[in-house]
Amino acid sequence: MLSNSLGLQANAKNLININTLDDLSLLEKLGDEEILILGAGTNVILGDYFNGTVIAVHLKGIEIRDDCISVGAGVDWADLIEYCLINKLYGIENLTHIPGSVGAAPVQNIGAYGVEISSFIDSVECFNLTKKKLETLNNHQCQFKYRESIFKLKDFVILKINFVFDKSFSPNLSYPSLNKFLNDHSIDVTSLTPRMLSDSVKNIRNSKLPDPKIEPNVGSIFKNPIVRSQDLDNEFLAGHRWDQVDGYTKLSSARLIELIEPELKIPDTLRLYENHSLVLINNGEASFDEVISVLNQIKSKIFKKFKIKLEIEPEIISS
Ligand SMILES: Cc1cc2nc3c(=O)[nH]c(=O)nc-3n(C[C@H](O)[C@H](O)[C@H](O)COP(=O)(O)OP(=O)(O)OC[C@H]3O[C@@H](n4cnc5c(N)ncnc54)[C@H](O)[C@@H]3O)c2cc1C
Incomplete structure (x- = not known):
């Protein structure tokens, strides 16, 4: 069974798990079968049977590399948010409580409350399925737009993402519903901390969006035109x-x-x-x-x- 937050019954012919970089040799051997790269399955609507190979990347780990924070595609998005809050890395508080894996975040350039993840991506390390080799794409090469990126072409298995976060806290409160929440709860923006902002976003989301573990769903079903x-x-x-x-x-x-x-x-x-x-x-x-x-x-x-x-x-x- 393929895990998906909409709770549809789905199976696949083959599954390749990438637990270490050594497992990439399995990708080198792939022929011309259909490929599906699957993260946590919170942004896919799956048919009953996938007649091809599913690739699941489980690479974990968050490490500091020069000015970047390098994060494995298999890390849970919520864990990265928590890591940033603890380590005084700023900018993605507005993206709190988006379900899914770090590896999928660049694919549709996840965004919420006026912030998009592309603003914090330095580069993406991936396996190019056509050329059968490792590649690192810089931010420009990722071709980020609203809910779009080059990764939608499905040529790349994302393995690690190198982020550059802000070193000082400069909250983005431009989004009307976020602003309203802070006002309604008498939260003084001059004393707002990253944790308070993250908690506020979580509260707003919990009041609007159902928990997929209780009410199976895939979040927004349409983009805003x-x-x-x-x-x-x-x-x-x-x-x-x-x-x-x-x-x-x-x-x-x-x-x-x-x-x-x-x-x-x-x-x-x-x-x-x-x-x-x-x-x-x-x-x-x-x-x-x-x-x-x-x-x-x-x-x-x-x-x-x-x-x-x-x-x-x-x-x-x-x-
Ligand atoms: C309740 C709810 C709320 C949500 N809110 C938001 C929101 O506010 N903003 C927002 O942008 N999204 C939102 N989403 C959508 C979803 O959470 C994100 O798109 C998330 O990044 C998907 O992560 P995933 O691991 O579940 O990816 P999956 O659903 O498994 O995959 C999504 C896409 O990414 C590809 N992919 C996954 N992993 C990799 C990889 N390692 N390499 C290459 N391609 C890969 C898949 O092939 C697929 O095309 C929400 C979803 C739910 C259920």
């Missing part, structure tokens, strides 16, 4: 849109879904989370086909009504 501001009516999605640079606006997918939610036909095995319509929950025994059908319904209804194309955020593995 970014559209040309001139194509939008000024009042459209007021309070649920954010101006970007160069005349673009980011729209809340959650709000768009709320507007068409009554029209959706969702099977009993699934539901949209009551506190956040961007989260699809497996009530038990949902199938891959049911999940895909709900996602397609949402996409087509939103396109029909608003002419806005939603893009699914988790990766769909159908083979």
